[in-house]
Amino acid sequence: MKKIIITGTSRGIGYELALKFANTGYQVLAISRKTPRILIEHENISCISVDLSSESDLAKVENVLSTSWKTVDAIVHNAGSFLSKPFAEITQQDFENVYKVNVFAVANLTRICLPYLQKGSHVVTISSMGGIQGSLKFPGLAAYSSSKGAVITLSELLAEEYKERGISFNVLALGAVQTEMLEEAFPGYQAPIKANEMADYIYDFTLTGNKYFNGKVLQVSSTNP
Template identity: 80%
Template sequence: MKNIIITGTSRGIGHELALQFANAGHQVLAISRKIPQTLLGNINITCLSVDLSNEKELSKVNDFLSKSWKQIDGIVHNAGSLILKPFSETTQDDFESIYKVNVFGVANLTRIALPYLQNGSHVVTVSSMGGIQGSLKFAGLAAYSSSKGAVITLMELLAEEYKERGISFNVLALGSVQTEMLEEAFPGYQAPISASEMANYIFDFTLTGNKYFNGKVLQVSSTNP
Protein backbone atom coordinates (compact mmCIF):
# COMPACT_ATOMS: atom_id res chain seq x y z
CA MET A 1 0.00 0.00 0.00
CA LYS A 2 1.35 3.41 -0.99
CA ASN A 3 0.42 7.00 -0.11
CA ILE A 4 -0.35 8.96 -3.26
CA ILE A 5 -1.26 12.65 -3.68
CA ILE A 6 -3.27 13.52 -6.79
CA THR A 7 -4.38 17.02 -7.80
CA GLY A 8 -7.25 17.97 -10.07
CA THR A 9 -9.46 15.10 -8.92
CA SER A 10 -12.88 16.69 -9.42
CA ARG A 11 -13.15 15.39 -12.98
CA GLY A 12 -11.31 13.90 -15.93
CA ILE A 13 -7.99 12.11 -15.62
CA GLY A 14 -7.45 13.04 -11.97
CA HIS A 15 -10.84 11.70 -10.92
CA GLU A 16 -10.28 8.41 -12.72
CA LEU A 17 -6.78 8.16 -11.32
CA ALA A 18 -7.93 8.66 -7.72
CA LEU A 19 -10.43 5.83 -8.09
CA GLN A 20 -7.88 3.52 -9.67
CA PHE A 21 -5.34 3.99 -6.90
CA ALA A 22 -7.99 3.63 -4.20
CA ASN A 23 -9.50 0.52 -5.77
CA ALA A 24 -6.02 -1.01 -5.91
CA GLY A 25 -5.71 -0.55 -2.15
CA HIS A 26 -3.53 2.56 -2.02
CA GLN A 27 -4.21 5.58 0.18
CA VAL A 28 -5.08 8.68 -1.85
CA LEU A 29 -5.06 12.36 -0.92
CA ALA A 30 -7.36 13.84 -3.58
CA ILE A 31 -6.93 17.59 -3.98
CA SER A 32 -9.29 19.77 -5.98
CA ARG A 33 -11.29 22.97 -5.58
CA LYS A 34 -14.57 21.07 -5.84
CA ILE A 35 -14.97 17.70 -4.13
CA PRO A 36 -17.00 15.23 -6.24
CA GLN A 37 -19.57 13.08 -4.48
CA THR A 38 -18.21 10.07 -6.34
CA LEU A 39 -15.01 10.13 -4.28
CA LEU A 40 -16.63 10.63 -0.89
CA GLY A 41 -17.20 7.51 1.15
CA ASN A 42 -14.26 5.62 -0.34
CA ILE A 43 -12.26 4.46 2.67
CA ASN A 44 -8.98 4.82 0.76
CA ILE A 45 -9.55 8.42 -0.36
CA THR A 46 -9.20 11.61 1.66
CA CYS A 47 -10.58 14.65 -0.19
CA LEU A 48 -9.30 18.17 0.44
CA SER A 49 -10.85 21.26 -1.09
CA VAL A 50 -7.84 23.37 -2.04
CA ASP A 51 -7.40 26.18 -4.55
CA LEU A 52 -3.87 25.53 -5.79
CA SER A 53 -3.60 29.10 -7.06
CA ASN A 54 -3.79 30.32 -3.45
CA GLU A 55 -0.60 29.43 -1.59
CA LYS A 56 -2.23 29.98 1.81
CA GLU A 57 -4.80 27.24 1.11
CA LEU A 58 -2.00 24.69 0.83
CA SER A 59 -1.72 24.87 4.60
CA LYS A 60 -4.60 22.36 4.58
CA VAL A 61 -2.29 19.87 2.88
CA ASN A 62 0.49 20.55 5.35
CA ASP A 63 -1.89 20.04 8.28
CA PHE A 64 -3.13 16.72 6.87
CA LEU A 65 0.36 15.40 6.21
CA SER A 66 1.69 16.34 9.63
CA LYS A 67 -1.18 14.56 11.37
CA SER A 68 -1.90 11.59 9.12
CA TRP A 69 0.96 10.50 6.86
CA LYS A 70 4.54 9.68 7.75
CA GLN A 71 5.63 9.43 4.13
CA ILE A 72 4.54 10.15 0.55
CA ASP A 73 5.29 7.53 -2.08
CA GLY A 74 3.97 9.41 -5.10
CA ILE A 75 2.57 12.72 -6.30
CA VAL A 76 0.67 13.23 -9.53
CA HIS A 77 0.50 16.93 -10.38
CA ASN A 78 -2.51 16.62 -12.65
CA ALA A 79 -4.45 19.85 -11.99
CA GLY A 80 -4.39 22.33 -14.83
CA SER A 81 -5.90 25.62 -15.89
CA LEU A 82 -6.42 26.75 -19.47
CA ILE A 83 -7.37 29.99 -21.20
CA LEU A 84 -8.04 30.07 -24.94
CA LYS A 85 -7.54 33.63 -26.20
CA PRO A 86 -5.67 35.41 -28.95
CA PHE A 87 -2.34 36.59 -27.58
CA SER A 88 -3.29 40.23 -28.24
CA GLU A 89 -6.18 39.82 -25.80
CA THR A 90 -4.30 37.78 -23.17
CA THR A 91 -3.58 40.04 -20.21
CA GLN A 92 -1.00 39.77 -17.46
CA ASP A 93 -3.81 38.72 -15.13
CA ASP A 94 -4.60 35.88 -17.55
CA PHE A 95 -0.99 34.74 -17.54
CA GLU A 96 -0.78 34.98 -13.76
CA SER A 97 -3.98 32.97 -13.20
CA ILE A 98 -2.68 30.15 -15.42
CA TYR A 99 0.81 30.15 -13.93
CA LYS A 100 -0.52 30.17 -10.36
CA VAL A 101 -2.10 26.75 -10.96
CA ASN A 102 0.13 25.17 -13.58
CA VAL A 103 3.52 26.26 -12.24
CA PHE A 104 3.36 27.86 -8.79
CA GLY A 105 0.83 25.33 -7.52
CA VAL A 106 3.12 22.49 -8.59
CA ALA A 107 6.15 24.14 -6.99
CA ASN A 108 4.38 24.99 -3.72
CA LEU A 109 2.81 21.57 -3.24
CA THR A 110 6.11 19.85 -3.99
CA ARG A 111 7.88 22.04 -1.42
CA ILE A 112 5.31 21.11 1.24
CA ALA A 113 5.69 17.42 0.39
CA LEU A 114 9.50 17.36 0.48
CA PRO A 115 9.86 16.39 4.16
CA TYR A 116 7.67 13.32 3.48
CA LEU A 117 9.31 12.23 0.24
CA GLN A 118 11.97 9.54 0.59
CA ASN A 119 14.22 7.27 -1.39
CA GLY A 120 11.98 5.66 -4.01
CA SER A 121 9.31 8.36 -4.05
CA HIS A 122 8.08 9.42 -7.49
CA VAL A 123 6.79 12.87 -8.44
CA VAL A 124 4.93 12.86 -11.76
CA THR A 125 3.87 16.11 -13.42
CA VAL A 126 1.29 16.10 -16.18
CA SER A 127 2.37 18.57 -18.84
CA SER A 128 1.29 18.94 -22.45
CA MET A 129 2.70 18.42 -25.91
CA GLY A 130 2.10 22.14 -26.26
CA GLY A 131 4.94 22.70 -23.82
CA ILE A 132 7.45 20.65 -25.81
CA GLN A 133 9.96 22.67 -27.78
CA GLY A 134 9.50 22.12 -31.50
CA SER A 135 6.05 20.52 -31.22
CA LEU A 136 3.03 21.76 -33.14
CA LYS A 137 1.46 24.69 -31.32
CA PHE A 138 -2.12 25.95 -31.26
CA ALA A 139 -2.95 29.65 -31.54
CA GLY A 140 -4.67 31.07 -28.49
CA LEU A 141 -2.80 28.94 -25.94
CA ALA A 142 0.15 31.24 -25.21
CA ALA A 143 -0.41 31.27 -21.44
CA TYR A 144 -1.28 27.58 -21.13
CA SER A 145 1.42 26.11 -23.36
CA SER A 146 4.19 28.35 -22.00
CA SER A 147 3.23 27.35 -18.45
CA LYS A 148 3.46 23.70 -19.42
CA GLY A 149 6.92 24.34 -20.83
CA ALA A 150 7.96 26.06 -17.58
CA VAL A 151 6.90 23.14 -15.41
CA ILE A 152 8.94 20.75 -17.56
CA THR A 153 12.10 22.70 -16.79
CA LEU A 154 11.15 22.89 -13.11
CA MET A 155 10.91 19.10 -12.85
CA GLU A 156 14.23 18.62 -14.64
CA LEU A 157 15.86 20.93 -12.10
CA LEU A 158 14.28 19.18 -9.10
CA ALA A 159 15.41 15.79 -10.40
CA GLU A 160 18.98 17.04 -10.31
CA GLU A 161 18.65 18.81 -6.96
CA TYR A 162 17.17 15.82 -5.12
CA LYS A 163 18.81 12.88 -6.88
CA GLU A 164 21.02 12.18 -3.84
CA ARG A 165 17.85 11.62 -1.78
CA GLY A 166 16.57 9.10 -4.31
CA ILE A 167 13.47 11.11 -5.20
CA SER A 168 12.49 10.86 -8.88
CA PHE A 169 10.83 13.66 -10.84
CA ASN A 170 9.40 12.95 -14.28
CA VAL A 171 7.02 14.65 -16.70
CA LEU A 172 4.36 13.18 -18.95
CA ALA A 173 3.62 15.51 -21.85
CA LEU A 174 0.15 14.47 -22.96
CA GLY A 175 -1.42 14.85 -26.36
CA SER A 176 -5.16 15.24 -26.75
CA VAL A 177 -7.27 13.33 -24.22
CA GLN A 178 -11.07 13.40 -24.17
CA THR A 179 -11.70 15.42 -21.01
CA GLU A 180 -14.10 18.15 -19.99
CA MET A 181 -11.30 20.72 -20.27
CA LEU A 182 -10.59 19.69 -23.85
CA GLU A 183 -14.29 19.90 -24.73
CA GLU A 184 -14.53 23.36 -23.20
CA ALA A 185 -11.50 24.60 -25.13
CA PHE A 186 -12.24 22.84 -28.43
CA PRO A 187 -15.97 22.04 -28.63
CA GLY A 188 -16.72 19.11 -30.92
CA TYR A 189 -13.16 17.82 -31.15
CA GLN A 190 -12.93 14.08 -30.45
CA ALA A 191 -9.65 12.90 -28.94
CA PRO A 192 -8.46 9.33 -29.59
CA ILE A 193 -7.85 8.54 -25.90
CA SER A 194 -10.34 8.69 -23.02
CA ALA A 195 -9.62 10.04 -19.55
CA SER A 196 -9.89 6.53 -18.13
CA GLU A 197 -7.40 5.13 -20.64
CA MET A 198 -4.87 7.85 -19.88
CA ALA A 199 -5.40 7.31 -16.15
CA ASN A 200 -4.46 3.65 -16.66
CA TYR A 201 -1.15 4.72 -18.16
CA ILE A 202 -0.38 7.30 -15.47
CA PHE A 203 -1.30 4.82 -12.73
CA ASP A 204 1.29 2.32 -13.95
CA PHE A 205 3.90 5.00 -14.64
CA THR A 206 3.57 6.50 -11.16
CA LEU A 207 4.19 3.14 -9.53
CA THR A 208 6.99 1.88 -11.77
CA GLY A 209 8.30 4.67 -14.04
CA ASN A 210 10.90 5.85 -11.57
CA LYS A 211 12.71 2.53 -11.94
CA TYR A 212 13.62 3.55 -15.47
CA PHE A 213 13.42 7.37 -15.61
CA ASN A 214 14.43 10.45 -13.63
CA GLY A 215 14.40 14.02 -14.85
CA LYS A 216 12.83 12.91 -18.11
CA VAL A 217 9.98 14.16 -20.27
CA LEU A 218 7.95 11.43 -21.94
CA GLN A 219 5.74 12.41 -24.85
CA VAL A 220 2.49 10.48 -24.42
CA SER A 221 0.57 11.20 -27.59
CA SER A 222 -0.85 9.17 -30.43
CA THR A 223 -1.63 12.29 -32.45
CA ASN A 224 0.16 15.40 -33.65
CA PRO A 225 0.29 17.01 -31.16
Protein backbone atom coordinates in the same frame (compact mmCIF):
# COMPACT_ATOMS: atom_id res chain seq x y z
CA MET B 1 -0.25 0.87 2.03
CA LYS B 2 1.43 3.42 -0.25
CA LYS B 3 0.26 7.03 -0.06
CA ILE B 4 -0.45 8.95 -3.24
CA ILE B 5 -1.29 12.65 -3.60
CA ILE B 6 -3.27 13.63 -6.70
CA THR B 7 -4.39 17.12 -7.69
CA GLY B 8 -7.27 18.03 -9.95
CA THR B 9 -9.50 15.13 -8.92
CA SER B 10 -12.91 16.70 -9.51
CA ARG B 11 -13.19 15.42 -13.07
CA GLY B 12 -11.43 13.85 -16.02
CA ILE B 13 -8.09 12.12 -15.65
CA GLY B 14 -7.56 13.12 -12.00
CA TYR B 15 -10.93 11.72 -10.97
CA GLU B 16 -10.33 8.43 -12.78
CA LEU B 17 -6.79 8.21 -11.40
CA ALA B 18 -7.90 8.73 -7.80
CA LEU B 19 -10.42 5.91 -8.12
CA LYS B 20 -7.88 3.65 -9.82
CA PHE B 21 -5.37 4.00 -6.99
CA ALA B 22 -8.00 3.74 -4.26
CA ASN B 23 -9.69 0.69 -5.79
CA THR B 24 -6.36 -1.15 -5.94
CA GLY B 25 -5.63 -0.54 -2.27
CA TYR B 26 -3.59 2.67 -2.19
CA GLN B 27 -4.29 5.54 0.18
CA VAL B 28 -5.12 8.67 -1.82
CA LEU B 29 -5.12 12.33 -0.87
CA ALA B 30 -7.42 13.89 -3.46
CA ILE B 31 -6.96 17.63 -3.87
CA SER B 32 -9.43 19.80 -5.80
CA ARG B 33 -11.78 22.70 -5.24
CA LYS B 34 -14.85 20.53 -5.82
CA THR B 35 -15.06 16.89 -4.77
CA PRO B 36 -17.40 14.26 -6.28
CA ARG B 37 -19.41 12.31 -3.70
CA ILE B 38 -17.99 8.96 -4.83
CA LEU B 39 -14.49 10.12 -3.85
CA ILE B 40 -15.65 11.45 -0.49
CA GLU B 41 -17.31 8.14 0.36
CA HIS B 42 -14.38 5.91 -0.67
CA GLU B 43 -12.62 4.39 2.33
CA ASN B 44 -9.16 4.80 0.77
CA ILE B 45 -9.57 8.44 -0.27
CA SER B 46 -9.11 11.54 1.86
CA CYS B 47 -10.47 14.63 0.12
CA ILE B 48 -9.32 18.19 0.69
CA SER B 49 -10.93 21.23 -0.90
CA VAL B 50 -8.00 23.41 -1.89
CA ASP B 51 -7.66 26.41 -4.16
CA LEU B 52 -4.31 25.60 -5.72
CA SER B 53 -3.87 29.18 -6.86
CA SER B 54 -3.66 30.20 -3.19
CA GLU B 55 -0.38 29.36 -1.50
CA SER B 56 -1.94 29.79 1.94
CA ASP B 57 -4.72 27.32 1.13
CA LEU B 58 -2.11 24.60 0.69
CA ALA B 59 -1.59 24.69 4.46
CA LYS B 60 -4.47 22.20 4.56
CA VAL B 61 -2.18 19.67 2.88
CA GLU B 62 0.62 20.34 5.34
CA ASN B 63 -1.81 19.68 8.19
CA VAL B 64 -2.75 16.25 6.82
CA LEU B 65 0.85 15.27 6.22
CA SER B 66 2.09 16.36 9.62
CA THR B 67 -0.77 14.91 11.66
CA SER B 68 -1.58 11.62 9.96
CA TRP B 69 0.25 10.68 6.77
CA LYS B 70 3.89 11.26 7.79
CA THR B 71 5.17 9.92 4.44
CA VAL B 72 4.36 10.44 0.75
CA ASP B 73 5.20 7.78 -1.83
CA ALA B 74 4.07 9.66 -4.95
CA ILE B 75 2.61 12.93 -6.14
CA VAL B 76 0.72 13.35 -9.40
CA HIS B 77 0.49 17.04 -10.31
CA ASN B 78 -2.54 16.71 -12.55
CA ALA B 79 -4.51 19.91 -11.92
CA GLY B 80 -4.50 22.42 -14.74
CA SER B 81 -5.84 25.86 -15.55
CA PHE B 82 -6.73 26.43 -19.19
CA LEU B 83 -7.07 29.65 -21.17
CA SER B 84 -7.77 30.09 -24.86
CA LYS B 85 -7.56 33.73 -25.89
CA PRO B 86 -5.74 35.69 -28.63
CA PHE B 87 -2.35 36.79 -27.33
CA ALA B 88 -3.11 40.48 -27.87
CA GLU B 89 -6.06 40.16 -25.47
CA ILE B 90 -4.28 38.24 -22.70
CA THR B 91 -3.66 40.40 -19.67
CA GLN B 92 -0.96 40.01 -17.07
CA GLN B 93 -3.67 38.85 -14.66
CA ASP B 94 -4.67 36.13 -17.15
CA PHE B 95 -1.08 34.91 -17.28
CA GLU B 96 -0.78 35.00 -13.50
CA ASN B 97 -4.02 33.04 -13.01
CA VAL B 98 -2.82 30.25 -15.30
CA TYR B 99 0.69 30.17 -13.87
CA LYS B 100 -0.58 30.11 -10.27
CA VAL B 101 -2.18 26.71 -10.90
CA ASN B 102 0.02 25.21 -13.60
CA VAL B 103 3.43 26.28 -12.25
CA PHE B 104 3.40 27.88 -8.81
CA ALA B 105 1.06 25.26 -7.29
CA VAL B 106 3.33 22.49 -8.56
CA ALA B 107 6.33 24.16 -6.94
CA ASN B 108 4.51 25.02 -3.70
CA LEU B 109 2.93 21.59 -3.18
CA THR B 110 6.21 19.84 -3.95
CA ARG B 111 8.02 22.03 -1.43
CA ILE B 112 5.41 21.24 1.24
CA CYS B 113 5.79 17.51 0.57
CA LEU B 114 9.61 17.46 0.52
CA PRO B 115 10.03 16.57 4.22
CA TYR B 116 7.71 13.59 3.71
CA LEU B 117 9.17 12.28 0.45
CA GLN B 118 11.67 9.47 0.86
CA LYS B 119 14.01 7.32 -1.17
CA GLY B 120 11.94 5.76 -3.94
CA SER B 121 9.26 8.47 -3.96
CA HIS B 122 8.08 9.56 -7.41
CA VAL B 123 6.82 13.01 -8.38
CA VAL B 124 4.94 12.98 -11.70
CA THR B 125 3.90 16.22 -13.37
CA ILE B 126 1.27 16.14 -16.09
CA SER B 127 2.28 18.57 -18.81
CA SER B 128 1.11 18.92 -22.39
CA MET B 129 2.52 18.42 -25.86
CA GLY B 130 1.97 22.16 -26.18
CA GLY B 131 4.82 22.65 -23.70
CA ILE B 132 7.32 20.60 -25.72
CA GLN B 133 9.91 22.62 -27.60
CA GLY B 134 9.47 22.13 -31.34
CA SER B 135 6.00 20.60 -31.09
CA LEU B 136 2.98 21.84 -33.04
CA LYS B 137 1.56 24.95 -31.38
CA PHE B 138 -1.98 26.33 -31.52
CA PRO B 139 -3.05 30.01 -31.57
CA GLY B 140 -4.66 31.28 -28.39
CA LEU B 141 -2.78 29.00 -26.02
CA ALA B 142 0.15 31.28 -25.17
CA ALA B 143 -0.45 31.27 -21.41
CA TYR B 144 -1.38 27.60 -21.15
CA SER B 145 1.35 26.13 -23.35
CA SER B 146 4.12 28.32 -21.94
CA SER B 147 3.13 27.30 -18.40
CA LYS B 148 3.31 23.65 -19.40
CA GLY B 149 6.80 24.26 -20.74
CA ALA B 150 7.81 25.88 -17.44
CA VAL B 151 6.93 22.82 -15.34
CA ILE B 152 8.98 20.64 -17.64
CA THR B 153 12.11 22.66 -16.86
CA LEU B 154 11.18 22.78 -13.16
CA SER B 155 10.93 18.98 -12.99
CA GLU B 156 14.24 18.50 -14.78
CA LEU B 157 15.91 20.80 -12.27
CA LEU B 158 14.33 19.14 -9.22
CA ALA B 159 15.38 15.71 -10.46
CA GLU B 160 18.98 16.88 -10.38
CA GLU B 161 18.66 18.72 -7.08
CA TYR B 162 17.15 15.78 -5.19
CA LYS B 163 18.72 12.77 -6.89
CA GLU B 164 20.99 12.14 -3.89
CA ARG B 165 17.87 11.65 -1.76
CA GLY B 166 16.54 9.08 -4.21
CA ILE B 167 13.46 11.13 -5.13
CA SER B 168 12.52 10.95 -8.81
CA PHE B 169 10.84 13.69 -10.85
CA ASN B 170 9.38 12.98 -14.27
CA VAL B 171 6.95 14.61 -16.68
CA LEU B 172 4.27 13.14 -18.91
CA ALA B 173 3.46 15.49 -21.79
CA LEU B 174 -0.01 14.44 -22.87
CA GLY B 175 -1.59 14.79 -26.26
CA ALA B 176 -5.33 14.74 -26.88
CA VAL B 177 -7.44 13.00 -24.24
CA GLN B 178 -11.22 13.18 -24.28
CA THR B 179 -11.86 15.49 -21.34
CA GLU B 180 -13.85 18.66 -20.66
CA MET B 181 -10.64 20.68 -21.00
CA LEU B 182 -10.06 19.29 -24.50
CA GLU B 183 -13.61 20.22 -25.46
CA GLU B 184 -12.89 23.78 -24.31
CA ALA B 185 -9.71 23.92 -26.40
CA PHE B 186 -10.95 22.14 -29.51
CA PRO B 187 -14.77 22.07 -29.59
CA GLY B 188 -16.12 19.05 -31.43
CA TYR B 189 -12.78 17.24 -31.65
CA GLN B 190 -12.92 13.58 -30.65
CA ALA B 191 -9.72 12.30 -29.09
CA PRO B 192 -8.66 8.66 -29.57
CA ILE B 193 -7.99 8.21 -25.83
CA LYS B 194 -10.52 8.45 -23.02
CA ALA B 195 -9.79 9.84 -19.55
CA ASN B 196 -9.94 6.42 -17.85
CA GLU B 197 -7.54 4.96 -20.42
CA MET B 198 -4.97 7.70 -19.82
CA ALA B 199 -5.47 7.25 -16.07
CA ASP B 200 -4.45 3.61 -16.46
CA TYR B 201 -1.22 4.69 -18.15
CA ILE B 202 -0.41 7.33 -15.53
CA TYR B 203 -1.19 4.84 -12.75
CA ASP B 204 1.37 2.37 -14.08
CA PHE B 205 3.96 5.07 -14.74
CA THR B 206 3.60 6.55 -11.27
CA LEU B 207 4.27 3.18 -9.67
CA THR B 208 7.08 1.96 -11.91
CA GLY B 209 8.39 4.79 -14.11
CA ASN B 210 10.95 5.96 -11.57
CA LYS B 211 12.74 2.63 -11.92
CA TYR B 212 13.70 3.62 -15.45
CA PHE B 213 13.48 7.42 -15.61
CA ASN B 214 14.49 10.50 -13.63
CA GLY B 215 14.37 14.06 -14.90
CA LYS B 216 12.78 12.90 -18.14
CA VAL B 217 9.87 14.11 -20.26
CA LEU B 218 7.83 11.40 -21.95
CA GLN B 219 5.62 12.43 -24.84
CA VAL B 220 2.34 10.53 -24.48
CA SER B 221 0.59 11.39 -27.72
CA SER B 222 -0.47 9.63 -30.89
CA THR B 223 -2.21 12.54 -32.64
CA ASN B 224 -2.24 16.30 -33.23
CA PRO B 225 -3.62 18.01 -31.24
